[in-house]
Amino acid sequence: MKLDQRRILITGAGGGIGRAMVEALNASGARTMGVARRQRSAVAGDPAEPQTWLQGDLTLAPDIDRVARAAIAWGADTVVHAAGVPAFGAFGQQPAEQTASVLQINLWSPMALTQALLPHLHQLPDARVVFVGSALGRIGIPGSAVYGATKAGLHRFAEALRRELAGSPVSVQWLGPRATQTAFNSPESVAFNQATGTASDPPEVVAEALLALLRSGAAERHIGFPERLAVRLNGALGPLIDGGFRKHRDALFATPSEGVTP
Ligand SMILES: NC(=O)c1ccc[n+]([C@@H]2O[C@H](COP(=O)([O-])OP(=O)(O)OC[C@H]3O[C@@H](n4cnc5c(N)ncnc54)[C@H](OP(=O)(O)O)[C@@H]3O)[C@@H](O)[C@H]2O)c1
Known part of the structure; x- marks a missing residue:
């Protein structure tokens, strides 16, 4: 796929990963349209700004x-679903309404936006839908029950849709970053990653992986080792590797100021 001929709609375009993606896509010659919750206009000369902004809260059906x-009027032929919110923490301590809103933006929104775009994408010779997931959607670790569930649901959705649309002009792709250095991660989450020896990438690594994914046409691309291995092991062995996450559990419940308990 030649990126300089693409018109790419990207949600979460103002976020840490989204900005890096927009910058890399702009540099490749693609045209970019970003979605932001608040009204904003493109800043001329900023290489990480999309050429066009759309305002929209993606938890709202009218938006x-x-x-x-x-996006259809603009002629989008590719959509990258990068909007998302975190939900790090012990499940027993998380407010129920937070669970609902995380599910809404991370899982429902990309499904609903894809559905709204599909009739248009089907009319094109080659359209792409890319879901930005997470290693935590492929492997459940303490502290990520809700977030991991949203990304696991999104992965299964993407997998089924990819198979459902096989042979059509619409290809479905999955990008699975591991921890990435953006404002997405709270200080508690960063401390947890440090305590558990979890590596994190600069957002530019994720952006380069997106370009490689789009160019290759591959179904999935996962970032980072040992995360790729852990995902495979988890898929094959499941409960047999539960003991490998003891240090994550210890780190999660070792937050003395909060006194968090299961
Ligand atoms: N950072 C990580 O460690 C990491 C690791 C793996 C996967 N991911 C995934 O990568 C994606 C991007 O993460 P990031 O690190 O770039 O996060 P980020 O810096 O917090 O940016 C999140 C983006 O999502 C947008 N967003 C959130 N709620 C929205 C809503 N209701 N409507 C419209 N837009 C909304 C935000 O829009 P506004 O700017 O308008 O608020 C922002 O642009 C997410 O899907 C995340 O789950 C992140």
């Missing part, structure tokens, strides 16, 4: 419809 209509 999704409006974003989809504008």
